[in-house]
Amino acid sequence: MNVIVVNNYDRMSEEVAKLVRGQITEKPDSVLGLPTGGTPVGVYGLLVEMGKRGLDFSRVTTFNLDEYVGLAGDHPQSYRYYMQTNLFSGVNIKAANTFVPNGVASDLDAECEAYEKRIKQAGGIDLQLLGIGTNAHIGFNEPGAEFGTMTRVVDLTESTIEANSRFFASRAEVPTKAISMGMKSIMQAKNIILLANGGGKAEAIRAAVLGPVTVDVPASVLQLHPSVTVVVDQAAASKL
Ligand code: F6R
Numbered sequence: 340m341n342v343i344v345v346n347n348y349d350r351m352s353e354e355v356a357k358l359v360r361g362q363i364t365e366k367p368d369s370v371l372g373l374p375t376g377g378t379p380v381g382v383y384g385l386l387v388e389m390g391k392r393g394l395d396f397s398r399v400t401t402f403n404l405d406e407y408v409g410l411a412g413d414h415p416q417s418y419r420y421y422m423q424t425n426l427f428s429g430v431n432i433k434a435a436n437t438f439v440p441n442g443v444a445s446d447l448d449a450e451c452e453a454y455e456k457r458i459k460q461a462g463g464i465d466l467q468l469l470g471i472g473t474n475a476h477i478g479f480n481e482p483g484a485e486f487g488t489m490t491r492v493v494d495l496t497e498s499t500i501e502a503n504s505r506f507f508a509s510r511a512e513v514p515t516k517a518i519s520m521g522m523k524s525i526m527q528a529k530n531i532i533l534l535a536n537g538g539g540k541a542e543a544i545r546a547a548v549l550g551p552v553t554v555d556v557p558a559s560v561l562q563l564h565p566s567v568t569v570v571v572d573q574a575a576a577s578k579l
Contacts, residue, residue, distance in 0.1 A: 352381030
């Protein structure tokens with residue numbers, strides 16, 4: 340793992356945005372794997388600015404890591420809506436090239452299978468960005484998720500529901516299930532960037548980078564991947 344420690348959130352966002360720009364510049368038809376959440380908001384903002392200055396997304400394809408079960412794409416807390424707002428509407432990406440699992444599909448298992456197929460048809464993910472949960476989840480692969488898992492319906496843990504309730508009017512409104520790319524789907528990406536900021540992520544980052552590789556710390560699986568860059572601010576790096 341290549342660990343880059345930067346001063347603060349803004350530097351983290353810049354570092355990651357530059358790496359994404361490098362990927363798109365080198366391979367204009369790149370396939371990107373994308374997270375939602377608070378951490379990458381700054382990265383997406385910078386990518387939108389880069390797009391305005393000419394970074395071309397017209398041949399880029401994206402696959403999001405996850406989506407809540409039960410929320411349609413026009414629900415303000417859905418991950419499709421988040422992506423539209425934070426990135427897709429601001430760059431010249433083709434809507435047809437943006438994939439987010441459909442959380443209201445009538446057959447969720449078929450949706451998961453089709454999602455994996457679409458990733459394969461696109462040639463696999465060139466660059467996967469990942470956030471990390473305080474319990475070290477990646478995507479919604481919670482502690483205990485087997486390393487062989489592919490895209491599937493998962494139950495969210497209490498701690499994840501609690502953490503995500505900040506985005507909803509009340510805790511009762513937070514969905515309890517999601518579709519998530521699996522551990523194996525993530526590990527199949529050619530390159531991975533894990534980004535984290537803030538002291539709340541310090542223990543998760545320590546366990547992921549320095550701890551044993553175990554299903555109890557989902558992000559620790561990344562130690563087994565040949566091309567992972569971890570970009571963290573000083574607070575998130577404080578236990579390294
Ligand atoms: C979201 C996702 C999650 C988040 C993680 C961190 O698509 O896959 O694993 O990356 O929960 O979320 P934030 O960035 O809000 O702390």
